[in-house]
Amino acid sequence: MPSxxxxxxxxxxxxxxxxxxxxxxxxxxxxxxxxPEESYSVSKPKRIIIRAKITHDKDQD
Amino acid sequence: xxxxxxxxxxxxSQGDVLRNxxxxxxxxxxxxxxxxxxxxxxxxxxxxxxxxxxQDNKSREIPKETQDKLLISVLVAPLYNAEHFxxxxxxxxxxxxxxxxxxxxxxxxxIKSNQSARFHFLEFPSDFSLVDSIIDFKHxxxxxxxxxxxxxxxxxxxxxxxxxxxxxxxxxxxFLSRIxxxxxxxxxx
Numbered sequence: 001m002p003s004x005x006x007x008x009x010x011x012x013x014x015x016x017x018x019x020x021x022x023x024x025x026x027x028x029x030x031x032x033x034x035x036p037e038e039s040y041s042v043s044k045p046k047r048i049i050i051r052a053k054i055t056h057d058k059d060q061d
Numbered sequence: 062x063x064x065x066x067x068x069x070x071x072x073x074s075q076g077d078v079l080r081n082x083x084x085x086x087x088x089x090x091x092x093x094x095x096x097x098x099x100x101x102x103x104x105x106x107x108x109x110x111x112x113x114x115x116q117d118n119k120s121r122e123i124p125k126e127t128q129d130k131l132l133i134s135v136l137v138a139p140l141y142n143a144e145h146f147x148x149x150x151x152x153x154x155x156x157x158x159x160x161x162x163x164x165x166x167x168x169x170x171x172i173k174s175n176q177s178a179r180f181h182f183l184e185f186p187s188d189f190s191l192v193d194s195i196i197d198f199k200h201x202x203x204x205x206x207x208x209x210x211x212x213x214x215x216x217x218x219x220x221x222x223x224x225x226x227x228x229x230x231x232x233x234x235x236f237l238s239r240i241x242x243x244x245x246x247x248x249x250x
Binding site: 042044045046047048049050051052053054055 | 083086091093094095096097100101102103104129139142145150151152154156157192193237
């Protein structure tokens with residue numbers, strides 16, 4: 001899934017990735033895992049794990 | 062069978078059924094990788110008291126000097142497909158094994174007639190697209206108010222009518238306020 005789909009998922013929104021050095025952080029290379037489907041699982045809860053690489057861009061400070 | 066409304070009003074209401082609502086389980090960062098684990102629930106029902114939701118909405122639409130009526134989060138509970146539930150597989154896709162109910166199991170009948178405090182059985186009108194569903198009051202969770210307000214715009218399904226939502230609310234409050242008593246040793250005969 002392209003990272004643009006998560007355009008609003010900045011590290012500030014997610015809270016846990018703030019840093020004191022005030023470097024600008026962006027989330028890129030988003031990877032999404034969805035729990036395995038079963039044939040009968042149309043309306044069952046799914047676990048979704050999103051992994052995203054955080055990059056630091058000092059130029060944007 | 063319950064009664065429902067399908068006209069979407071302008072705010073989140075108690076008894077609203079919404080689809081595809083996420084519950085954030087965990088957010089962690091390690092070595093530059095941010096990992097977010099969430100559970101996507103196909104359907105949820107709103108449990109927060111309606112007067113609180115109304116006051117929250119007014120507070121957002123007509124800003125005042127103080128915002129003490131704003132809600133930080135809204136209480137919801139998942140709706141599970143009743144057939145999946147009785148087959149013990151409603152949470153199988155997130156790695157949770159549940160009890161399987163035999164067709165002759167009397168406890169299943171208790172659940173269907175809302176005599177079990179933990180569960181609430183919902184039979185939607187036959188001309189509506191939702192199958193028989195079960196609320197498990199142990200699985201309540203909260204979602205941020207701005208998030209659910211946004212989701213109401215795109216993911217609204219229906220609203221359980223007042224009398225039936227009051228029934229759900231009353232049973233939920235009763236379940237949540239139950240008093241756990243210790244197991245007492247059996248008396249010697």
